[in-house]
Amino acid sequence: MIENDVLIQEYSIKGWDFSRAGEASCEIKDSLKQIGIPQDVLRRIAIATYEAEMNVVMYAKSATLRCEISPELIIITFDDKGPGIENIELALKPGYSTATPEIREMGFGAGMGLPNIKQNADSFNISSVVGKGTKLEMRFNLTH
């Protein structure tokens, strides 16, 4: 879909569907690679998107992932229906985690998800309502 020169891709992510976890992030990475996004930016986008997708799979019921591509900027948003985050400041601390043993067995839940997103995105915004869900917006500049 193209709106005002912005290419928009949308994906639905299901919670606890580990067999497909990461599929949307890999598809986004492939399509951005095809349009010639530089490799270092591409890797940062892929890592931040994958961490956010894993967060949805591990904690939420479902989410909409939206990728907006314009010549100067890529905006990726996750809007999930889920438990929400009680203390965002704490969740941003490396090592802090509320993961269950099942999640840790998958190789995640090390408390590095949000810190990783923060390090890879040029800017990001997170808002959450406990019991309803979390909205995460990540921005990546294409012109430096």
Add this chain to the structure above:
Amino acid sequence: MTLLEVQKTLQAELLTLNVDLSRDVSSACASDLMSDVLAFHSPNTLILTGLTNQQTIRTVEIADAVGVVFVRGKRPENEIIEFALKKQIPLMTTNYCMYDASGLLYAKGLSGVTEQVRNFHKRND
């Protein structure tokens, strides 16, 4: 160091036949936590892990890692190997434990990702 030299050093069995082992390995990251690999990777990093699920393959794809060595003789299910083959991602398995496998590669000059760890914490301060 190339992937072929890694295979020889660790007496590893190649699980994905016909993938290119002439590729260069820039560094190695040994962890069972894929979030740590994602935080501290650099391009063409080799992943040493005991985690044999699909998330390991996804992590290679996302972080542009060069391949995976499963330690402690671990072996993923066939469908995971096929998934990696489709994406031309080299997978090997070695009977060395994580500590010994890392030590053997380090002794041959392959360094870890300590610099990336330091940078991560510096940026996070």
